[in-house]
Amino acid sequence: MLDSNMKTQLKAYLERLTKPVELIANVDNSEKSTDTLTLLNEIAELSDKVTVKQADDSSIRKPSFLITNPGVDSGLRFAGIPLGHEFTSLVLALLQVGGHPSKEEQSLQDTIRNLDGKFHFETYYSLSCHNCPDVVQALNLMTVLNPNITHTAIDGGSFQQEITDRNVMGVPAVYLNGEVFGQGRMTLAEIVSKIDTNSAKRAADELTERQPYEVLVIGSGPAGVSASVYSARKGIRTALIGERFGGQVLDTVDIENYISVPKTEGAKLAQAFRSHVSDYNIDVIENQSVVKLIPAEKEGGLHSLETASGAILKSRSIIIATGARWRNMNVSGEQEYRTRGVTYCPHCDGPLFKGKKVAVVGGGNSGVEAAIDLAGVVDHVTLLEFLPEMKADSVLQNKLRSLKNVDIIVNAQTLEVTGDGTKLTNLKYKNRVDESEHELALSGIFVQIGLLPNTQWLEGTVERNRIGEIVIDSKNETSIKGIFAAGDCSTVPYKQIIIATGEGAKASLSAFDYLIRTKVAE
DSSP states (O other), X not given: OOOHHHHHHHHXXXXXXXXXXXXXXEOOSXXXXXXXXXXXXXXXXXXXTEEEEEEOOTTSXXXXXXXXXXXXXXXXXXXXXXXXXXXXHHHHHHHHHTTOOOOSOHHHXXXXXXXXXXXXXXXXXXXXXXXXXXXXXXXXXXXXXXXXXXXXXXXXXXXXXXXXXXXXXXXXXXXXXXEEEEESOOOHHHHHHHHOTHHHHHHHHHHHTSOOEXXXXXXXXXXXXXXXXXXXXXXXXXXXXXXXTTGGGGGOOEEOOBTTBSSEEHHHHHHHHHHHHTTSOEEEEESOOEEEEEOOSSTTSXXXXXXXXXXXXXXXXXXXXXXXXXXXXXXXXXXXXXXXXXXXXXXXXXXXXXXXXXXXXXXXHHHHHHHHHXXXXXXXXXXXXXXXXXXXXXXXXXXXXXXXXXXXXXXXXXXXXXXXXXXXXXXXXXXXXXXXXXXXXXXXXXXXXXXXXXXXXXXXXXXXOTTSOBOOOTTOBOSSTTEEEOGGGBSOSSOOHHHHHHHHHHHHHHHHHHHXXXXXXX
């Protein structure tokens, strides 16, 4: 199951174990069970602190295995074989159960240890999902920290019947004590705050008590990270606030155009960003969304931000780097069947539609790439493009047209998404040439029609253009002195990672220039 390179790396990691780890396999005579046992035995051969046992419990999924300590019969469990993106989750689980400490904030770990009640989580993931490991790893850590918490991470591809029975059409999908808890990427802090409702208020109170900053960066994607690093290098008091570290980078699988890095993955690049930020004295404020900007009353005064949790933060200058989000089709039924057939991530959710018919809406690079990827998984793909011709690069279009299970429909205006009340079943569209209406029987729709800037919370403050982008000058300054913007939320052309990082650096240098040339208001 593991090649020699993976074994070498895993052996080095397992040397960090300080407590014995027991792998309890619940298996049968199936091929997947045989593969599971092979994997576990290969792991055990790499460390004298790891042992394997077999169980035969008909009430527990097969194949699955519990990662625990000898004499303990509860903890975290993997159902299926966690390779692909989830191999990292497996390694972390082995380390943490084996006594290796987590790097998560100590106060958050203490909150988890003190949670009251019994919590059994189940997470459905796909091996190609780059969003799933964050959720799986967060819940696994909670299980390690609190004996009243258990977690089973389930490979949806290995348990297709459960996917069907529970109408899971997007991953990660999390259940708590048998009920739907959440779907999509969630951080550890977000999960804890949903359980411990008082934690959000405590965090807001602590943030409000902080002293004003000189530079406060909103958004922890490429532009925000770059801006915070450049500011911190100037030796000024800097904070970086965001909902999820990495931003859109986390939704990107392969990255091959970031200069000096021939090829990487979004999650790896985001981790590199985090590592770089940790080298500097930057207050990183995670899992907080900003809902209001209150500009200073006079130049040189303090600008204020209000978060969704009620915290108030102040700063002499602000850099807005909130990025963008997927554009919706804005048709009837889209929101009703979101996560129940309507999805925005082909890499994450594509495996859930194996053998089914799906559509991709959008003929740009993202849409065509999605259709190509899906064609290798699903039964049939129909790509719909609003314009008379697709906008994707010719090499991608040629590849798409070479696939036998793909249809391309241009001049197609999406009209409505319909379903049976629990899941999506059809997509209606209009031919823009002859005005005729058509209907496709589908199990899934992958929306790939571009991005919208995350600036809706700025209503009535800085100037924005008709699509919501923040208007900036050549130095990234907005219409309000001391407030700057960078990256995909601004009017800078060409939305690329490398451009966003450059714009973040430029905004930071402009903010520093503003600070040294502006007298502090009394």
